[in-house]
Amino acid sequence: MLRRQFTIPRLLHASLLGLMACVWPLTQAKAIVLHDTANPLDNTSAPTGTYQNSGWEWQGKYGAFLGTMIGEQYFITAQHIGVQGTGTFVSTAGFNGIGDVTYTIDSAANGGTGYWNIAGTDLRVFKINETFSSWAPIYTGGSEIGSTLVTFGRGGARGAEVTLGPELHGWLTTGSDGVARWGADQVSNIFTSGVGDLLAAEFNASPGQNEATLSVGDSGGGMFIKVGAQWYLAGVNYAADGLFDTNNTVGDFSEFNAVLFDKGGFYEGSDGTGWTFHSNTPFDKPTQFYASRISASSAEILTIITPVPEPGGLVLIGLSGIALLRRRRQALSSGTVFKLRKNQPAGRGRQHA
Ligand SMILES: [Ca+2]
Ligand SMILES: [Ca+2]
Ligand SMILES: [Ca+2]
Numbered sequence: 261m262l263r264r265q266f267t268i269p270r271l272l273h274a275s276l277l278g279l280m281a282c283v284w285p286l287t288q289a290k291a292i293v294l295h296d297t298a299n300p301l302d303n304t305s306a307p308t309g310t311y312q313n314s315g316w317e318w319q320g321k322y323g324a325f326l327g328t329m330i331g332e333q334y335f336i337t338a339q340h341i342g343v344q345g346t347g348t349f350v351s352t353a354g355f356n357g358i359g360d361v362t363y364t365i366d367s368a369a370n371g372g373t374g375y376w377n378i379a380g381t382d383l384r385v386f387k388i389n390e391t392f393s394s395w396a397p398i399y400t401g402g403s404e405i406g407s408t409l410v411t412f413g414r415g416g417a418r419g420a421e422v423t424l425g426p427e428l429h430g431w432l433t434t435g436s437d438g439v440a441r442w443g444a445d446q447v448s449n450i451f452t453s454g455v456g457d458l459l460a461a462e463f464n465a466s467p468g469q470n471e472a473t474l475s476v477g478d479s480g481g482g483m484f485i486k487v488g489a490q491w492y493l494a495g496v497n498y499a500a501d502g503l504f505d506t507n508n509t510v511g512d513f514s515e516f517n518a519v520l521f522d523k524g525g526f527y528e529g530s531d532g533t534g535w536t537f538h539s540n541t542p543f544d545k546p547t548q549f550y551a552s553r554i555s556a557s558s559a560e561i562l563t564i565i566t567p568v569p570e571p572g573g574l575v576l577i578g579l580s581g582i583a584l585l586r587r588r589r590q591a592l593s594s595g596t597v598f599k600l601r602k603n604q605p606a607g608r609g610r611q612h613a
Contacts, residue, residue, distance in 0.1 A: 292411065292441040292478055293418045293433060293519045295463070295471040300417035303442045303470065305354065307410060311470070314410040314491045315484035316442060318396040320363070321350040324438060326412055327386070328482035328493050329395035331565035333366075337480035338496055338552070339377055339384045349388055354440060363388040376564050378557045381456035382498050385564050399485060399492035400558040404447045404459055407485035411461075411551070412442050413478025413497055422504075422518050424540065430463075430520030430547070436477025443472020447485065447494070450553065457553035459483065459495045462546040465521040473519045474500045474549040483551040495551025502547075504528055508535035520547045 294303060306316045318329040323344020327337035335349055351361045367374045369387040376385040416434035423429060449460040463473035474497055483495035505515040505527040515530065525540030538545050554561070 292413045292415060292443045292472050292481075293431065293463075293475050294441075294443050295465060295521065296467055298418055298431075300437065300439065300441075304439055306357065307442050310408075311410050311442070311444060314442075314486070315396055315482050315493065316410075316412065317355055317357075318394070318493075319355050319412050319440065319482060321352060321414075321440075322346075322348075322386075322480060324414065324436065324477070325480035326414055326440065326478075326482070326497075327480055328496070329392045330385070330398055330493060330561070331395055332391050333388050334385055334395075334565040335388070336383060336385050336482075336493075336496060336554075336561070338498060339382045340498075341479050343374070349386065351392075352440075363390050363392070365389070378456075378560055381557055382552045383456075383496055383554075383557055383561070385561065396482065396484070396493040397490065398558055398561060399487070399494040399555050400562075401487070401555060403487075404485055404494055404553070404555065405450060407447050407487075407494070408444065409447055409459075409461060409483050409485050409494065410442055410444050410491070411472060411474070411478070411483040411495075411497060411549075412440060412481040413474060414438050414440050414481070415475045415477025417441075418475075418519060422516075422520060424525045427522075427525075429522045429525065430518050433475035433517045433519055438477070440481075442470075444470040445472055445549075448548070451550070455498070455552065457556040458498060458550040459553050460548045460550050462548050463519055463521050464546050465544055473547065475517065475519055494554050496554070498550045498552050500547065500549040501528065503530055505535060508537070523547055 292303070307314055315328065319326050320329060320335060322335070322337050323346050325337060325341045325344065327335040327349060329335050347365050347367065349363045349365060353359045365374070366387040366389050370376050378385070414436060416437040419432035419434040421428055421431055445461040447459050448462045451458045451460055464471055478497045481497045482493050483497060484491045485494040500519070502517050503515045504518050504520065504523065507514060508527050510531045520526065522544035523538045524545045525538065527535040527537050529535040
């Protein structure tokens, strides 16, 4: 597996940033931008064909952003977007094909914290008070590189062209329009970073395949990859390369946010962290976007979202098991009700070692 240490300095978008700003100087992800089209209405309904059932149905609106259903009562999103004030997670008619369903977030979850942060990452898991009817399987393997991906976000459509002479290099990004949109790409790299493993995808000038990247507003949305016939949640949108400039003059406010399929000929960085010039070559130097890698945290995520086994499903082992059984019998005799496995009378059918 190709795996690189990520060291290129980048600047954050100034408007968002809390904790992550300190450790990850990239432009925080905020809008699906498509190479093929500037039409903001494109890719705003459920994907079909190759990308059918690729995760759109498991997206929901969390405040101004998206999250992905990953358990009967759980969804996952990004930490750096902060706690959104609404306290709800909405499966819209656009996502579920039927009608808006508003779920309420369990503010008492995790001992009153209201969510679980996956340590060392930008991932955050919330619990709802109600139940989802279906949810995304999370990817637990290690073969993301090369996979086709679909990603979801609520950023704005692409803006004005960015050119060098007659050459088109990409587009400026616009403010988030809040509209959910999808796009596709391929996982090209995995980086280690101060916020855990990140899946990276290059924004290439590849027409006709819904080639996409992220911009302001896309954070928190799910990135899915297909394994066999099943799409799995493999990432949560985190950031994109930026800023860019035509000079390295500090303080002239000429830097800009953009999605570039060729950053050749531009400076990249920030006034604060410095600028790196990319020479303009005949071949494109694509920018990348990044998603927090689910598989690297899958064990911790599964621990949070998997219900604790009930006594009927336990295999008791050794002295501790006997003690547990004794407690259980006492509980039974004192009137506590245990849910048992089907066709299994109380006190029978367990294995002792
Ligand atoms: Ca690509
Ligand atoms: Ca400048
Ligand atoms: Ca070039």
